[in-house]
Amino acid sequence: MAEAKKISAAEQARRETQSATDTGKIVDTTVKIGDIELTVPAAVFEDDWEFQEAILMANDPDATDEDRARASMTLFRRLVGNRHREVLDQLRDESGRVPVSKVTETVKKIMDSVNPN
Numbered sequence: 583m584a585e586a587k588k589i590s591a592a593e594q595a596r597r598e599t600q601s602a603t604d605t606g607k608i609v610d611t612t613v614k615i616g617d618i619e620l621t622v623p624a625a626v627f628e629d630d631w632e633f634q635e636a637i638l639m640a641n642d643p644d645a646t647d648e649d650r651a652r653a654s655m656t657l658f659r660r661l662v663g664n665r666h667r668e669v670l671d672q673l674r675d676e677s678g679r680v681p682v683s684k685v686t687e688t689v690k691k692i693m694d695s696v697n698p699n
Contacts, residue, residue, distance in 0.1 A: 613695045615688055616672030618665070622692055626660050633660040658685055661692045 608624040626633050639645050639653035662669045673684040 608696060611692075611696045613692050615669055615691070618668060618672055620662060620665060620669065620692075622661055622696060623663075627696065630660060632656060636660065654686070654689070658689055661689060 608627045610621055610624050612619055612621045614620075633656070636653040636656035640650050640657060642650070645653070659666055669688065670680050670685075673680050673688060675681055675684075
């Protein structure tokens, strides 16, 4: 049997701090997007079939590009809820378009805020 790897005091402190604050429960999360403060309800992650289905589809290497794009749109809508037009307006560029890359970055920002580890 392999000997357990020793960790530094700094790593141990980091783990203890994380453990003290990590209850394993997702809570409502507020994210700033441009001038908007958006609260994402925990229920989206805990009890939303279409959200879970969209996450799986968006990450399925066997899915078609169309299916992955549709799944990404579903994720965005579920995360921002009835404020999706307001959020899209914040992401709009000088030409009036909403770049896909900005929407993708926003979804990632929201997901990272909910699960920062």
